[in-house]
Amino acid sequence: MSSYEEIASPADLHADCQAVSHRLQEAAVRATRPAPSIHFDERRREVPKRGIEISEAAQRLANALHLHLD
Template identity: 45%
Template structure:
């Protein structure tokens, strides 16, 4: 769909403006997603904590730099 009316042109007919509005509404309805839930019950309470694996080489490098990776 292209829009050819320039800002200084006369307004279109009411029938054309109505059809343009209906077409825009159809496109906007297709793009609308439902809002995410804000209910407390819809989210898990105990999420697993991520684990980090520190290689032996990284441990030696951290020790040489006096960093503590416990």
């Protein structure tokens, strides 16, 4: 067993370098974007609320605890 058996092929190493380069370029773009505004008057007025779904199992547990989620 030689010490070189675990080294990847040059094509694999090149592909890894290209992937890292692409990710670094994306990170550089994201890092240079302007920060969102913190001023209240520049925020959206209406923010939609997420829907809450209660599963059948959660309802059975709540009813067993007398919480009655209807």
